[in-house]
Amino acid sequence: MNERSFTNPLYALSGSALMKDKRQKIIDAAETLIAESGFQGLSMHKLAKEAGVAAGTIYRYFSDKEDLLQQVRLEVAQRNAEAIQRDVDESMPLKERFRKMWLNIFDLSVSNIDNLKNRAQYDSLPCVRSHETKEIERKMFSKVDQLFTEGRETGVFKPLDNPVLAALSLEVSVTLARKQSLGYYQLDQDAIEAAIEASWDAIITH
Amino acid sequence: MNERSFTNPLYALSGSALMKDKRQKIIDAAETLIAESGFQGLSMHKLAKEAGVAAGTIYRYFSDKEDLLQQVRLEVAQRNAEAIQRDVDESMPLKERFRKMWLNIFDLSVSNIDNLKNRAQYDSLPCVRSHETKEIERKMFSKVDQLFTEGRETGVFKPLDNPVLAALSLEVSVTLARKQSLGYYQLDQDAIEAAIEASWDAIITH
Amino acid sequence: MNERSFTNPLYALSGSALMKDKRQKIIDAAETLIAESGFQGLSMHKLAKEAGVAAGTIYRYFSDKEDLLQQVRLEVAQRNAEAIQRDVDESMPLKERFRKMWLNIFDLSVSNIDNLKNRAQYDSLPCVRSHETKEIERKMFSKVDQLFTEGRETGVFKPLDNPVLAALSLEVSVTLARKQSLGYYQLDQDAIEAAIEASWDAIITH
C-alpha cells in the first residue's frame, strides 16, 4: 500500500496515488473474482465491473490479461511469503522455528485451497520462473533457507540441499492441507502435531 | 467387441474396431494437445484436426467437452495407477516395496511434468472425486494401502492414517520431481536414494 | 393403406409392402415428434430413432427434409379433409350440413392446436400451393363447395364467391378455436351454438 495516502489526504487525489489506487483496485478485484469462480471464470468485463472501472482502463495498467495475471500471482506470492515466515525469529530454537513455519504453511494452504485462491498459486506459479519470481522465492525462503542451512551445518539435519529438505519436511504440509480440503480426512490438533513430528524425523539425522 | 479383430489382423479396420480406434484417436489427440498447450488450450476444432476427424465426430463418442475431459482424466489416472504399482509384489520386503513405489512415482512425475501431461492429472483429478474417481484411487492405492497398513500393524510405521503416511513419504517424490523439472536442481542417484531414505525416516518409529 | 398386407401375410414382407410400411412409419414418427415438440424440434436423427430406422433410410423414401415435411403436411391435410366432411351428406338440410361442418372444423382445430399439430397445418400449408395441394383442397372442400354453391343458387346465401363465403362463416370456427386454445375464453355449448348462428347470419341474405 502507498502509505502516504493514509497520512496525507492530498496524496489521495494526486496523479500517481490515484493511479496506484486504480491499479490496486483492479488487482484486488481480480483476486476476489478468482477466489469466487476460479481462474477460468475471470473475464475482463467482469473484472472491470468488480473493480469499478471501464474495461479499457485495465489496459492502462496492464499490457494484457496475461500481464495482469502475472502481477496478481506476484502479489499473492508476496503475501504468502510474508505469511509463511510470520512470527518466526532467528533467536527461536530450530525446532520451534520449524514448527511455526510448518503450521503457517499448513494454515495458509487450507485457507487458500478453500477459497480457490490456490489456483492463483498452484496453477500459475510453476508456469513462470522469471527474475521476479526468483526474487520472491528468495524472500519467501530466506528464513527457511536459514533454518535448513543452520540445521545442516550443526549436524542436526541430513546433508541434503535446502530445496530437498524443504520438500521432505515443510512442503508436506501443503500436501496434507490439500488432501484435507479435498475431504480425505480431517486432521485434529494431535494429528497435526504428529505430522509435524514425522516431517521433522524425515530430515534429522538418526 | 468384435473378437475377429484379435484373431485376424485383417479385420483391424472392421466396424467395432474402427470405432474403438476413433474414440482412442480422439483421446490420444486430446492428451497430446493438453501436453502441448495445457488444459485451456484444448479447443474442439484443434482436437478434431489433431485426431484427424471431423468436429462433429467427437460428439459421437463424447456427449460434450466436459465428458471428453473426464474420460481423458480417467485414462491418465488408470495409466498412472498401473505405473505406480508396477513390479511391486506383496512377497517383497516392506522397505523394498516402499522404495520401488517411491521410484515409480518419481519417474512418472518427472515424465508427466516434462510433458506438461501433469495438467491432466493435477488440474483435473481433484475437481471430480466421483464414484469412478474413487474406484480409480482404490485401485491406484491398493498396494500402497497394504504397505502402510502392514507397516503400521507390525509397529514399523507410526500410528498415522494411511493418507497421512502417504503424504509424508511417497508423495514427497512428486514434490521432488516437480521441483527438479522446474530446474531447481538435478538429483543424482545418490541424492534420490538419500531422499527415499529420508522419506522412510518420516514414517517409521524411532 | 395397402390392403393386401392385411389379407395376405406374405405381402407383409414383400418389397413394396415393406417399403410402404417404412415410409409410413417415418411419416407417423414425424407427426408424433412434431406434435410433441413443434416443427423446429424435428431433427432427422430423432426422427430416425422414433421411426426405428437408420438415418440414411429416410433418404430412400424422401429426397430431403423439405420433401418429407411436404408429405407430412399432405397426409395431415388429407386427414383433415376427411374429418371436416365427416357425417355430412348431401341429403341433409343446408343448415344442418353447415352446422356439422362448422363443428367438425372447430373440434379439429381445438385438438390440432392443443397438440401443436396445428403447426403442420398452419405453418406449412400456406407456403406451398402445388398441384397436389390444390388437389387436396378441391377434395377437402367438395362438400363445402357444394354447400355454398347450392345456398347461393337458391338465394339463401349472399352472392359471394365460395372462398369468401367460407372465410366469412366456416373458417371463423378456426379463429375461435385458436383463441380458445390460447386461453382467451372457454366456449360452452350455448356459446358455440350462438357462434354458429352468427356465422350463418354472415352469409345468408336478410
Add this chain to the structure above:
Amino acid sequence: MNERSFTNPLYALSGSALMKDKRQKIIDAAETLIAESGFQGLSMHKLAKEAGVAAGTIYRYFSDKEDLLQQVRLEVAQRNAEAIQRDVDESMPLKERFRKMWLNIFDLSVSNIDNLKNRAQYDSLPCVRSHETKEIERKMFSKVDQLFTEGRETGVFKPLDNPVLAALSLEVSVTLARKQSLGYYQLDQDAIEAAIEASWDAIITH
C-alpha cells in the same frame, strides 16, 4: 437520453443517440430478414451483416436471440396496434368505426402477408402472452373493445363476448386478406364492401 440530440441535429450522432440508432438498426434489419426469409432464416451472423454491425454488437443490446425476437415482435405488434385504430374516433357512428377498422386490418394484413412480415405476427405473438403482450393487446383493442361493448349494450350487437364478436367480424378480414395474398382470388372494392357488410351481419341482431 441525451437531450441535446433533440434540440440540435448536429448531435444526432452523439453517444446515446448513436446507441439508439444501433439498436434500431438491428431491429430493422431483423424485420427485413424475417420478411425475406421467414423466422427460421434469421441467423445472428446474417443479421449482423444486414445491420452493418459486428456479431458481438447485437449482444450489447439484446441478451440473446430470444430477447431480440421478443422485441421485434413487440415493435411489430405496436405498429400494428396503431395501424388498426388509425383514423378511428369515438364520435364516429358505430358502423363507420367498424368499417374503418375492418379495412385497416385488411390493408395491414395484405401488406404484412405480402412481405411475409406476418410471420413476426402470427408465428410469434401466440407463443408468449406475457405481461407486455397483454398490455399491447389491450392497447391494440381499446377502440375495438369500445366498439363491441357499445354495440352490445345498445342492443345493436348480439350478446356475445368481445373476443367472439371480433373473431366473427373484424378478424374475418385477416382470413380474407391471407387468402387473397395466397392467390385464391382478388377482391375488388365492391367485393370488399360486401364482405364488410357480411361481417356486420354476423354480429348484429336481426
Add this chain to the structure above:
DNA sequence: TATGAATGAGACTTCATTCAT
C-alpha cells in the same frame, strides 16, 4: 487519463446429408 461501445475471431455444439459396408 478514462470511458465503454464496438469489434471479430473463435469457442462449443447441432444437424441434414452422404457413402462405404
Add this chain to the structure above:
DNA sequence: TATGAATGAAGTCTCATTCAT
C-alpha cells in the same frame, strides 16, 4: 435395401482488446 458412422458447414454466443470521444 438398409445401415449408421462420418462429415463439415453453420448455428449461437463470449470475450480480450481497441479506439474515438
